[in-house]
Amino acid sequence: xxxxxxxxxxxxxxxxxxxxxxxxxxxxxxxxxxxxxxxxxxxxxxxxxxxxxxxxxxxxxxxxxxxxxxxxxxxxxxxxxxxxxxxxxxxxxxxxx
Numbered sequence: 287x288x289x290x291x292x293x294x295x296x297x298x299x300x301x302x303x304x305x306x307x308x309x310x311x312x313x314x315x316x317x318x319x320x321x322x323x324x325x326x327x328x329x330x331x332x333x334x335x336x337x338x339x340x341x342x343x344x345x346x347x348x349x350x351x352x353x354x355x356x357x358x359x360x361x362x363x364x365x366x367x368x369x370x371x372x373x374x375x376x377x378x379x380x381x382x383x
Contacts, residue, residue, distance in 0.1 A: 287345065290352040292359055293329070293375040294340045299368050301335050310368055311338045318342055318362065322355050338369070349380060 301307050311328050318326040322344070330339025340363070344355045356376060364371045 287347060287381065288349045288352045289343060289345050289379040290356045291341065291343045291377045292356055294338075294363050295330070295372040295374075296338045296340065296363070297370040297372050298336045298338060299370075304333075304335060307335055307338065311340065314363065314366060314369070315340060318359055321362070322359055324355065324359060349378075352378065 296311075298307060298310055301310060315326045315328060318324055318340075324342045324344045326340060326342035328338060329341040331337035342359060344352055344359075346352045346355070356378075360374055360376075363369070363374075
């Protein structure tokens with residue numbers, strides 16, 4: 287069994303309230319879940335208007351599949367025009383951990 291996680295630190299564009307923040311973050315989380323069958327949620331900077339932290343995890347029996355899914359998720363978030371990707375933290379856990 288292999289487990290991979292990503293943590294995204296995002297700077298949001300022209301957002302002036304937590305309600306506007308939700309309207310930006312929720313579609314990103316939903317698209318990650320729908321397209322890649324990962325567990326994803328907003329996990330950090332909950333009280334800040336222009337910052338967001340999104341975390342996701344994927345579990346598979348093949349290390350290559352986990353790496354591929356993490357790569358595609360990172361490209362999706364980095365390609366979103368309404369957010370600026372400040373940093374990404376990746377962790378990978380395998381059978382030998």
